Amino acid sequence: MKSKYGKILVLMGGWSNERDISLISGNFVYESLISSGLDVIKLDLKKNNINKIKEILPDRVFIVLHGEGGEDGEIQEYLESLNIPYTGSSSESSKVCMNKIITKNILIENNILTPKFKKITNKISLEYIESNFKYPFVIKPASEGSSIGVYIVEDRSNYKKALSNVKNISNDILVEQYINGIEYTVGIIKNAALPVIKLIPPGKFYDYDAKYNSNQMQYICPSGLKNEAEENLRKISLDSFKILECFGWGRVDIIIDNDNTPWVIELNTVPGMTKHSLVPMAAKEVGIDFNSLVIKILDSSFK
Numbered sequence: 001m002k003s004k005y006g007k008i009l010v011l012m013g014g015w016s017n018e019r020d021i022s023l024i025s026g027n028f029v030y031e032s033l034i035s036s037g038l039d040v041i042k043l044d045l046k047k048n049n050i051n052k053i054k055e056i057l058p059d060r061v062f063i064v065l066h067g068e069g070g071e072d073g074e075i076q077e078y079l080e081s082l083n084i085p086y087t088g089s090s091s092e093s094s095k096v097c098m099n100k101i102i103t104k105n106i107l108i109e110n111n112i113l114t115p116k117f118k119k120i121t122n123k124i125s126l127e128y129i130e131s132n133f134k135y136p137f138v139i140k141p142a143s144e145g146s147s148i149g150v151y152i153v154e155d156r157s158n159y160k161k162a163l164s165n166v167k168n169i170s171n172d173i174l175v176e177q178y179i180n181g182i183e184y185t186v187g188i189i190k191n192a193a194l195p196v197i198k199l200i201p202p203g204k205f206y207d208y209d210a211k212y213n214s215n216q217m218q219y220i221c222p223s224g225l226k227n228e229a230e231e232n233l234r235k236i237s238l239d240s241f242k243i244l245e246c247f248g249w250g251r252v253d254i255i256i257d258n259d260n261t262p263w264v265i266e267l268n269t270v271p272g273m274t275k276h277s278l279v280p281m282a283a284k285e286v287g288i289d290f291n292s293l294v295i296k297i298l299d300s301s302f303k
Contacts, residue, residue: 005038005039005060006039007039007041007059008061008062009060009061010026010033010042010058010061011026011042011053011061011064012025012029012043013026013044013045014070015045015068016065016068016071017068017169021045021272024274025064025066026042026044026064026065026094028271028274028275029062032288032291033293033294036294036295037071040062045065045070045075050078053078057084058262059084060086060087060088060301061087062087062297063077063086063088066272067148071094072098072099073091073093073095074091076090085302086301087297088247088250088269088270088297089246093244093246097244097250098269100140100142100174101174110239112163112240112264113262113264114264115178115265116133116176116177116191117177117181118132118133118174119142119174120139120163124175129175130156133176133177134178134208135155136152138150139151139175140166142172145172147255148169149165178264179265180298181258181263182199183198183255184197184233184255184256185197185253185254185278185282186233187249187250187251187283188238188246189249189300191238191241195220195230196222196223197299198219198221198225199217200217200218200220201218202217219278221281221285222290229256232262233256236254236262237264241267246267247300247303248299248300249296249297249300250269250270251268251271252264252267253266253267273294279295281287
C-alpha cells in the first residue's frame with residue numbers, strides 16, 4: 001500500500017481565522033497516516049514557507065487547511081501548477097464554495113432551496129434591508145468558515161453593532177433570511193452521503209463557541225429523522241455537491257424549518273478532521289473508523 005501512495009505531505013495551519021482548528025485536524029490526520037504505515041510528513045503552512053512544498057516534492061498532498069488560502073482554491077491552484085495530486089475539490093470548485101454569494105446563486109439557478117440573501121454594499125441602506133428582510137435576519141462574511149462573524153440580528157441597534165464586528169473580519173458581507181428551525185449536517189465521501197447528524201446547540205445556532213468550546217453542544221446520530229426525510233437530506237446534499245462540482249469529500253449544512261422544509265446553508269470542501277469532528281462522527285455510524293476514513297479521503301487525490 002505504501003508504494004501506491006508514495007510520499008504524502010499533510011498541509012495544515014495556514015493563515016486564515018481557522019488556523020488553530022486546522023493544526024488540530026492536521027495532526028490527527030498525520031498521526032492516522034503514520035499509524036497506517038504510510039510515508040508521510042507534515043508542514044505547518046505559512047505565507048513565507050509555501051516554497052517548501054517544492055523542496056519536499058511529495059507524490060500527493062492531504063489538504064487539511066480551512067478558510068482563506070486553504071479552502072478557497074489558492075493552495076489547490078498552486079499544487080495544480082506543480083502537477084502534484086491533492087485531496088478534495090479542484091481549485092475552481094473550492095473558490096466557488098468558499099464564496100457564499102456565488103454558491104447560493106448557483107444553488108438557486110439549479111432549484112436548490114437556500115435562504116434569500118443580498119450582498120451588503122455602501123449603496124444598500126438599512127431601510128432597504130428592513131424592507132426586504134424581516135427581523136431577525138443574519139449577517140455574515142461571504143468567505144469565512146467555522147461560523148466566524150455570523151450574527152443573528154434582532155433589531156436596528158443590534159444590526160449596527162454586528163455590522164461593525166463583521167467589517168473587522170471582511171469587506172465582503174451578506175445579509176441573509178433567518179431560517180428558524182433545526183440544524184443538520186451531511187458528510188459526503190466518494191459521492192456517497194453519510195448518515196445525517198442533528199445539531200442541538202446551547203445557543204441560538206451552531207456558532208464558533210458551540211463548535212469548539214461548548215460542553216453542552218449535542219450531536220445526534222442517527223439523526224432521529226424518519227427514513228424518507230433522512231434520505232431527502234442526503235439527496236439534497238449530494239445534488240448540491242455535484243452541482244457545485246465538488247470532489248472526493250465535503251459536508252453540507254442544512255436547516256429544516258418549522259414547516260419541515262430543508263434549506264441548504266453552505267457547503268464545506270475541507271471539513272474538520274479531529275476525532276470529534278462531524279464527518280468522522282457520521283462515518284463511524286456506518287462502520288468506517290477514523291483511519292479508514294483518512295485513507296478514503298486520501299484516495300480522492302487519485303483524480
